[in-house]
Amino acid sequence: MTLVELGSGKRARVTAFNGGPNMIKRLADLGLLKGKTIEKISNNPFRGPVVVRIDQVELAIGYRMAGRITVEPV
Amino acid sequence: MEIRDGMKILLMGNPNVGKSVVFNRLTGARVVTANYAGTTVEYTKGTMLYGDSHLEIIDVPGTYSLDPTCKAEEVAVDMLSSGDLIINVADATNLERNLHFTMELMRQGKPMILVLNLWDEARHKGIHIDVDALEKLLRIPVVTTVAVTAEGIKKLISRLPEAVVPLPSGGQQANGDLWQEVGRIIKQVQRITHRHHTWLERLEDISIKPRTGLPLALVVIFITFMVIRFIGENLIGYVFDPFFENLYRPFIYHTVSYAFPSGTIHDLLLGTTPDFIESLGLLTTGIYVPIAMVLPYIFSFYLVLGFVEDFGYLPRFAILMDTFMHKLGLHGFAIMPMILGLGCNVPGAMATRVLESRREKFIAGTLMAIAVPCMAQTAMIIGLVGRHGLVYVAIIYGNLAVLAIVIGSLMNALIPGYSPEIFLEIPSYHLPHFGTLMKKLWMRIRGFLAEAIPLVLIGVLLVNILFLTGIIDMFARLSAPVVVKVMGLPKEAVSSLIIGFLRKDVAVGMLDPLNLTIKQLIIACTVLSIYFPCIATFAVLIKELGVKAMLKASLIMVGTAVVVGGLLNLLLPNFH
Numbered sequence: 001m002t003l004v005e006l007g008s009g010k011r012a013r014v015t016a017f018n019g020g021p022n023m024i025k026r027l028a029d030l031g032l033l034k035g036k037t038i039e040k041i042s043n044n045p046f047r048g049p050v051v052v053r054i055d056q057v058e059l060a061i062g063y064r065m066a067g068r069i070t071v072e073p074v
Numbered sequence: 075m076e077i078r079d080g081m082k083i084l085l086m087g088n089p090n091v092g093k094s095v096v097f098n099r100l101t102g103a104r105v106v107t108a109n110y111a112g113t114t115v116e117y118t119k120g121t122m123l124y125g126d127s128h129l130e131i132i133d134v135p136g137t138y139s140l141d142p143t144c145k146a147e148e149v150a151v152d153m154l155s156s157g158d159l160i161i162n163v164a165d166a167t168n169l170e171r172n173l174h175f176t177m178e179l180m181r182q183g184k185p186m187i188l189v190l191n192l193w194d195e196a197r198h199k200g201i202h203i204d205v206d207a208l209e210k211l212l213r214i215p216v217v218t219t220v221a222v223t224a225e226g227i228k229k230l231i232s233r234l235p236e237a238v239v240p241l242p243s244g245g246q247q248a249n250g251d252l253w254q255e256v257g258r259i260i261k262q263v264q265r266i267t268h269r270h271h272t273w274l275e276r277l278e279d280i281s282i283k284p285r286t287g288l289p290l291a292l293v294v295i296f297i298t299f300m301v302i303r304f305i306g307e308n309l310i311g312y313v314f315d316p317f318f319e320n321l322y323r324p325f326i327y328h329t330v331s332y333a334f335p336s337g338t339i340h341d342l343l344l345g346t347t348p349d350f351i352e353s354l355g356l357l358t359t360g361i362y363v364p365i366a367m368v369l370p371y372i373f374s375f376y377l378v379l380g381f382v383e384d385f386g387y388l389p390r391f392a393i394l395m396d397t398f399m400h401k402l403g404l405h406g407f408a409i410m411p412m413i414l415g416l417g418c419n420v421p422g423a424m425a426t427r428v429l430e431s432r433r434e435k436f437i438a439g440t441l442m443a444i445a446v447p448c449m450a451q452t453a454m455i456i457g458l459v460g461r462h463g464l465v466y467v468a469i470i471y472g473n474l475a476v477l478a479i480v481i482g483s484l485m486n487a488l489i490p491g492y493s494p495e496i497f498l499e500i501p502s503y504h505l506p507h508f509g510t511l512m513k514k515l516w517m518r519i520r521g522f523l524a525e526a527i528p529l530v531l532i533g534v535l536l537v538n539i540l541f542l543t544g545i546i547d548m549f550a551r552l553s554a555p556v557v558v559k560v561m562g563l564p565k566e567a568v569s570s571l572i573i574g575f576l577r578k579d580v581a582v583g584m585l586d587p588l589n590l591t592i593k594q595l596i597i598a599c600t601v602l603s604i605y606f607p608c609i610a611t612f613a614v615l616i617k618e619l620g621v622k623a624m625l626k627a628s629l630i631m632v633g634t635a636v637v638v639g640g641l642l643n644l645l646l647p648n649f650h
């Protein structure tokens with residue numbers, strides 16, 4: 001499933017990025033890497049951004065970008 | 075390495091790691107800092123005295139990597155080659171990502187020293203870092219600091235000579251391997267102990283989840299507004315007004331009347347009526363408006379803004395606003411320039427730089443110029459319109475808010491391109507450090523005084539010249555069809571619109587002697603905000619957007635002002 005579909009409060013492992021090297025790099029810069037475990041904090045209504053926690057940090061990710069991140073619930 | 079006179083030292087690191095605070099500590103300079111990424115977009119230079127040597131310290135914009143993907147990073151990479159020594163400032167609470175940048179920097183062949191800042195926060199969060207082990211693994215000096223209290227800064231300075239060019243560790247590696255290497259180091263040096271969530275962390279969750287966050291945002295907006303108004307009003311009522319009426323007035327009237335009993339100079343300095351707002355004298359209106367009417371609100375606004383900024387609330391607010399801002403062709407982070415613009419449009423205009431595309435910058439800059447009145451204007455509106463009832467102030471701001479939505483949606487629909495998505499790190503909440511807050515407040519107040527007072531004085535002088543030479547009459551006759559027929563204002567209101575190019579506060583003040591009806595006051599104040607930003611903001615916007623784009627923006631502004639002025643004249647009832 002994608003990050004958008006993951007329920008709030010659930011934890012999951014990042015398994016794939018459906019995007020070009022640019023997107024992958026931008027995500028990696030902020031610590032979002034394949035294999036990382038993340039915790040979803042919230043969804044915003046009307047295709048708003050998704051908020052996740054990785055390690056100690058919270059990130060806000062736009063809806064479209066979040067839809068291109070595949071995760072596997074743990 | 076040996077520390078020489080004239081050496082260039084670069085401060086580098088991820089955004090929002092406290093680099094600017096470290097910079098201020100090292101140089102004694104004053105740079106505005108805030109708890110969100112993107113506060114330092116252009117670099118800042120300062121000098122530090124080291125023994126007898128003067129070292130040049132450069133605060134490089136924060137970057138996540140050395141592979142430039144955005145403007146701020148380009149600047150950083152360009153500057154790298156000119157530095158003699160790098161102080162890499164890292165956020166100890168987020169070691170992994172920061173260390174990735176450190177490892178990238180270590181390949182640049184420059185002498186380096188690593189600073190683990192926010193050490194106090196790391197302690198609170200139960201993050202333990204074995205500094206000695208890290209130093210051995212990286213083979214560069216590692217110092218821990220709490221920049222806001224200066225803890226560790228002396229140590230950092232004393233260890234500068236130990237900075238060394240890092241040894242290459244295992245040749246060229248692909249990006250993925252670098253993350254693995256960072257991971258290995260983290261395993262060896264970092265330990266995180268479990269602890270209970272603090273109330274600040276619970277508050278973080280409450281303010282980011284839409285269901286609780288949106289109501290909370292309304293509460294925050296309401297409280298900030300009340301606090302700003304409470305402080306501003308009481309400062310004026312109990313401090314500034316008594317001072318100006320009881321001490322300042324007798325003093326200047328005596329002094330000036332003694333030197334110039336009557337005549338042009340007397341009138342120029344004191345004006346022709348005793349009222350501080352209406353007299354249009356350099357020493358009366360020219361001093362009273364910026365100091366007694368505007369400064370108290372500047373003080374209270376920046377006091378509150380500084381707190382909210384350093385607390386870390388703004389990025390969360392930006393995320394909640396993201397969906398809405400997309401309707402205007404922007405994303406949530408564009409709310410930052412707007413909020414700064416409520417204080418003064420100049421820093422607001424500069425902050426549009428954090429937006430990615432030209433389209434966004436154009437929309438944000440134009441929207442701010444049209445619909446975001448600065449605190450100087452707001453203070454005057456509260457002072458002059460507010461005495462008829464706060465509801466009229468609310469109508470003016472309601473007009474502007476609706477206008478922002480209409481113009482923003484139109485620009486979004488008509489300007490080709492799309493709005494990029496938000497993607498940002500949300501800093502954790504921390505209780506602001508009092509000293510840092512006060513320093514920031516003082517810098518901003520000093521900036522206001524230095525910028526505003528000369529322009530206000532020039533504005534008042536100009537009004538006098540325009541009146542004396544009759545030029546105002548000419549303008550009044552020329553623009554009468556629009557100002558009188560369309561907007562329903564008296565033709566004398568033109569003088570206020572002319573001065574509004576220079577300063578909005580004086581311009582609003584000039585409406586006072588015209589005895590406008592409440593409806594006319596509302597129209598005039600709304601139009602004053604829309605038709606043109608002040609000259610200082612205009613200059614910054616030209617720099618940010620270019621002349622051609624600003625011409626377009628100006629057309630939008632003037633056109634909007636006429637349409638809105640006319641509509642309000644048609645639609646607003648005559649309040650009694």
Ligand SMILES: Nc1nc2c(ncn2[C@@H]2O[C@H](COP(=O)(O)OP(=O)(O)O)[C@@H](O)[C@H]2O)c(=O)[nH]1
Pocket residue numbers: 088089090091092093094095096106107108109110111112113114136191192193194195219220221222223383384385504507510
């Ligand atoms: N608690 C704590 N806060 C800090 C420390 N250093 C900086 N800050 C705060 O962290 C925020 C970001 O600092 P700033 O210098 O603007 O970061 P920059 O973007 O790296 O220049 C500000 O609110 C600072 O007051 C520190 O050592 N401890």
